Amino acid sequence: MSDxxxxxxxxxxxxxxxxxxFETPAPDRHGFRLVAPAPSRRGRPxxxxxxxxxxxxxxxxxxxxxxxxxISQGAYEISSLQxxxxxxxxxxxxxxxxxxxxxxxxxxxxxxxxxxxVSNSNPVYLRLSDGAxxxxxxxxxxxxxxxxxxxxxxxxxxxxxxxxxPDDVVAPSGAVTITSAxxxxxxxxxxxxx
Amino acid sequence: MRVRNNSAxxxxxxxxxxxxxxxxxxxxxxxxxxxxxxxxFLVRLVDIQVVQADxxxxxxxxxxxxxxxxxxxxGEIVDTNGVVLAGTVMRYNITMSPVNATPFKRTVxxxxxxxxxxxxxxxxxAATGQTGDAILLTISNxxxxxxxxxxxxxxxKVDVDVLRAVQDLQIPWTYxxxxxxxxxxxxxxxxxxxxxxxGEGVPQAxxxxxxxxxLASTNGSETYEKGADGVRIPxxxxxxxxxxxxxxxxxxxxxxxxxxxQQTLAAxxxxxxxxxxxxxxxxxxxxxxxxxxxxxxxxPNNVGGTKNPEDRGSRAFTxxxxxxxxxxxxxxASVLDAGVATLDSGVVAPYRYLPSNGxxxxxxxxHPDQNMTMTGVLIDSSNTGMSKFGEMLTDQQRYGYMKAFxxxxxxxxxxxxxxxxxxxxxxxxxxxxxxxxxxxxxxxTTALQVSSIYQTIANDGVRMPVQLVExxxxxxxxxxxxxxxxxxxxxxxxxxxxxxxxLEMVYQKSWVSSKxxxxxxxxxxxxxxxxxxxxxGGYSDGxxxxxxxxxxxxxxxxxxSVSIADPVKLNTSAAxxxxxxxxxxQVLKKYRAVPSGATAPDLPSTW
Numbered sequence: 135m136s137d138x139x140x141x142x143x144x145x146x147x148x149x150x151x152x153x154x155x156f157e158t159p160a161p162d163r164h165g166f167r168l169v170a171p172a173p174s175r176r177g178r179p180x181x182x183x184x185x186x187x188x189x190x191x192x193x194x195x196x197x198x199x200x201x202x203x204x205i206s207q208g209a210y211e212i213s214s215l216q217x218x219x220x221x222x223x224x225x226x227x228x229x230x231x232x233x234x235x236x237x238x239x240x241x242x243x244x245x246x247x248x249x250x251x252v253s254n255s256n257p258v259y260l261r262l263s264d265g266a267x268x269x270x271x272x273x274x275x276x277x278x279x280x281x282x283x284x285x286x287x288x289x290x291x292x293x294x295x296x297x298x299x300p301d302d303v304v305a306p307s308g309a310v311t312i313t314s315a316x317x318x319x320x321x322x323x324x325x326x327x328x
Numbered sequence: 329m330r331v332r333n334n335s336a337x338x339x340x341x342x343x344x345x346x347x348x349x350x351x352x353x354x355x356x357x358x359x360x361x362x363x364x365x366x367x368x369f370l371v372r373l374v375d376i377q378v379v380q381a382d383x384x385x386x387x388x389x390x391x392x393x394x395x396x397x398x399x400x401x402x403g404e405i406v407d408t409n410g411v412v413l414a415g416t417v418m419r420y421n422i423t424m425s426p427v428n429a430t431p432f433k434r435t436v437x438x439x440x441x442x443x444x445x446x447x448x449x450x451x452x453x454a455a456t457g458q459t460g461d462a463i464l465l466t467i468s469n470x471x472x473x474x475x476x477x478x479x480x481x482x483x484x485k486v487d488v489d490v491l492r493a494v495q496d497l498q499i500p501w502t503y504x505x506x507x508x509x510x511x512x513x514x515x516x517x518x519x520x521x522x523x524x525x526x527g528e529g530v531p532q533a534x535x536x537x538x539x540x541x542x543l544a545s546t547n548g549s550e551t552y553e554k555g556a557d558g559v560r561i562p563x564x565x566x567x568x569x570x571x572x573x574x575x576x577x578x579x580x581x582x583x584x585x586x587x588x589x590q591q592t593l594a595a596x597x598x599x600x601x602x603x604x605x606x607x608x609x610x611x612x613x614x615x616x617x618x619x620x621x622x623x624x625x626x627x628p629n630n631v632g633g634t635k636n637p638e639d640r641g642s643r644a645f646t647x648x649x650x651x652x653x654x655x656x657x658x659x660x661a662s663v664l665d666a667g668v669a670t671l672d673s674g675v676v677a678p679y680r681y682l683p684s685n686g687x688x689x690x691x692x693x694x695h696p697d698q699n700m701t702m703t704g705v706l707i708d709s710s711n712t713g714m715s716k717f718g719e720m721l722t723d724q725q726r727y728g729y730m731k732a733f734x735x736x737x738x739x740x741x742x743x744x745x746x747x748x749x750x751x752x753x754x755x756x757x758x759x760x761x762x763x764x765x766x767x768x769x770x771x772x773t774t775a776l777q778v779s780s781i782y783q784t785i786a787n788d789g790v791r792m793p794v795q796l797v798e799x800x801x802x803x804x805x806x807x808x809x810x811x812x813x814x815x816x817x818x819x820x821x822x823x824x825x826x827x828x829x830x831l832e833m834v835y836q837k838s839w840v841s842s843k844x845x846x847x848x849x850x851x852x853x854x855x856x857x858x859x860x861x862x863x864x865g866g867y868s869d870g871x872x873x874x875x876x877x878x879x880x881x882x883x884x885x886x887x888x889s890v891s892i893a894d895p896v897k898l899n900t901s902a903a904x905x906x907x908x909x910x911x912x913x914q915v916l917k918k919y920r921a922v923p924s925g926a927t928a929p930d931l932p933s934t935w
Contacts, residue, residue: 209561227418237513238515240517243587243591258847259848261923284590284591285591286625
């Protein structure tokens with residue numbers, strides 16, 4: 135269709151400017167004029183269009199291939215990232231489970247006992263307004279609640295108390311070990327409590 | 329063709345052999361075959377594209393797509409401080425294909441090593457804590473049942489460490505599957521109340537069952553397409569249904585306090601050889617339960633470790649008993665509120681009292697007639713004295729007070745299978761029951777209901793609904809299903825105060841006063857000793873001993889109620905009194921209750 139239009143416009147140019155018309159058209163009668171066929175070899179050769187089309191198609195195919203390779207590559211990356219995320223999620227869940235387990239009252243109480251602490255449920259208060267001592271002060275002897283755990287927790291089976299851990303676990307090799315008493319600067323009198 | 333033939337004739341050429349009958353037949357035959365083949369293809373095409381289109385598409389998707397369950401997470405049960413009491417964790421089932429259990433090659437240090445089935449089984453066993461022989465037995469059993477068995481469990485519900493250990497073995501015939509599980513990080517802390525799930529995840533008891541509507545999640549499913557190497561094809565993910573996580577149940581319980589209460593209670597229950605015991609700590613002003621302890625405690629992580637099925641529930645909610653003398657506080661409060669007696673009123677309490685209606689009341693120990701006030705009656709826990717005060721009210725009046733205190737109706741906690749106790753209507757009481765109900769016999773209450781009675785007295789006569797659950801916390805943080813917390817006035821403020829004063833005298837003067845003394849605080853408390861039913865309509869020789877009370881009495885904040893059933897080594901209130909003392913001390917210390925300033929009232933016990 136564009137070919138036809140081009141011919142019309144070319145023929146108009148030829149008819150009006152180039153040379154005398156071969157046969158006078160009757161524009162008044164029909165609104166049509168006889169036009170000479172356009173020279174087919176004018177402009178770029180057809181092979182050019184063909185090559186352009188083929189090259190375009192090739193470019194599209196290559197681009198699509200590359201895109202699809204890229205997307206597939208992305209899929210592998212996503213797949214590996216997702217599996218590593220799942221693994222990390224599992225690790226996080228497992229670690230937080232451990233944390234919750236060792237924060238349980240049974241674990242805390244057992245560890246405190248293991249470190250030599252005793253619970254004292256004997257509250258004694260000093261009232262500041264009149265200095266009155268409320269309650270009977272007594273040394274903590276460990277109440278009934280401090281006895282061996284009577285509230286079982288199956289999750290703690292097999293867990294080790296802090297006090298029973300080997301030393302190298304409690305104090306890692308990098309920990310600072312104090313081997314001698316700190317040096318007190320001369321001139322500062324150390325208070326003596328008598 | 330015809331044109332060509334004509335021109336051939338005109339040209340005088342020899343007749344074309346294509347025009348012969350045999351050729352025509354051949355042409356016709358060829359064309360017919362052509363059409364037949366085309367028709368065949370056409371039919372097949374329509375068959376594939378139209379008739380079977382749906383099923384074929386489904387088949388093709390099925391061949392390259394993978395469906396998997398997206399697990400919704402069951403909600404957590406948390407305590408009032410957000411400590412997780414029950415949570416959901418992912419566990420894994422290790423499975424295998426027995427029919428494919430054959431030796432395989434593994435690359436070790438760059439060399440291919442053949443691993444036999446026995447070696448592989450031993451390696452798996454080392455990871456899962458089984459013996460290699462046990463796994464070989466599983467394989468042979470599965471193959472015996474079905475020689476082409478393609479599925480068997482090696483281990484179920486193992487944690488991620490075991491899963492990874494097995495996966496690292498790279499045994500081609502082992503697989504794993506997800507298996508969401510319930511975990512109770514604090515073990516038996518509030519375990520009786522939390523309940524537990526069956527192996528299939530069906531709630532069996534306690535809050536797990538009662539609050540299942542909030543906790544339950546809905547599993548979703550996801551379908552995606554995978555390539556030959558198992559990698560998901562980009563853009564093919566189709567989530568068919570979204571998984572919906574369950575809501576979290578926020579309880580009013582304080583898990584640390586609950587642990588202490590359970591520990592203290594268990595120690596005393598074991599010491600006294602009790603059958604079972606309960607302890608309840610309630611906030612006096614709000615009615616919220618801060619701790620509910622049961623002995624024996626059940627660890628929901630290991631329900632099978634509790635042999636007796638009756639020990640797996642929470643008796644504080646589900647076991648009603650005749651409360652005995654702790655109930656006298658209710659009768660005293662009713663009499664004082666009705667205005668038929670004051671703290672100065674006196675009665676003569678004999679050892680045996682035979683009212684005109686034919687009942688027969690006697691005290692626990694022989695004594696001469698005593699001139700007692702209300703205070704004296706409660707300090708001595710005299711049944712006859714209480715009867716003389718109680719009969720100042722009609723049965724109907726006392727029944728009305730009992731109902732208002734919540735007796736005979738399950739509390740508002742919504743706990744599954746909570747017992748409401750037995751309270752017959754007043755017109756069904758016989759002569760003895762009419763009097764027995766004054767001192768806590770002829771009716772039954774749960775430990776919660778007794779606690780609620782004392783909460784009402786402690787809270788200036790306003791009974792608050794007993795609350796165990798704050799609500800259901802949705803994903804967006806909003807609390808839904810928040811229980812109603814509107815109190816109801818049962819006693820006048822002055823009657824509540826008078827009753828509290830009397831109970832404070834009991835705390836100071838009772839025979840167990842040295843065993844429940846908490847220096848620095850004013851405490852109101854009452855003991856109870858009631859015979860236990862033998863299950864056949866009579867009484868056994870076991871007693872249920874209890875102590876209920878609240879502190880600080882001048883501004884009551886906490887109610888503690890301790891019940892110990894059948895402590896064979898010490899069947900008096902001396903069994904629960906030290907437990908009450910320890911628990912109340914811990915509560916007052918933990919919540920930083922200010923020690924009482926004013927001195928306790930001193931009411932006359934005789935006249």
